[in-house]
Amino acid sequence: MKMNAGTLQDYLVATIENAQDHATEPPQLMFLVDQMDEIFQQEIFAQEYEASAFAALLAMNAYTLLLSAVRQALSGHVVYGGEVVTYAAKPEPDRKQWRKRPSLLDEAFQEEVKKEERRQAKLHQK
Numbered sequence: 001m002k003m004n005a006g007t008l009q010d011y012l013v014a015t016i017e018n019a020q021d022h023a024t025e026p027p028q029l030m031f032l033v034d035q036m037d038e039i040f041q042q043e044i045f046a047q048e049y050e051a052s053a054f055a056a057l058l059a060m061n062a063y064t065l066l067l068s069a070v071r072q073a074l075s076g077h078v079v080y081g082g083e084v085v086t087y088a089a090k091p092e093p094d095r096k097q098w099r100k101r102p103s104l105l106d107e108a109f110q111e112e113v114k115k116e117e118r119r120q121a122k123l124h125q126k
Contacts, residue, residue: 014075019074044059
């Protein structure tokens, strides 16, 4: 099997181009992403509130994950089988699926079935 992938530089150039295109002409569902961002900005980041360091870390982590998911979705990754491929495509199988070879008993049984079918056909012809 030979694997082929573009360089990191090719990938970065392509994702930057896609991000710039989306910034000038947003995709259909971008308004939903903007609304999620607005919720974070207004409800979490706009005001001061009492929170433990752990809660603040979780909030920032959730926001960072949102940004990462948006960037990944808008980056133009190749789609394989309906899923976004983030690292490598599933390889095509180089061999056909395994099939059970008929045993001698299976072959003998099939031969007997054929003999019986021929015998039945001769009986119906008469």
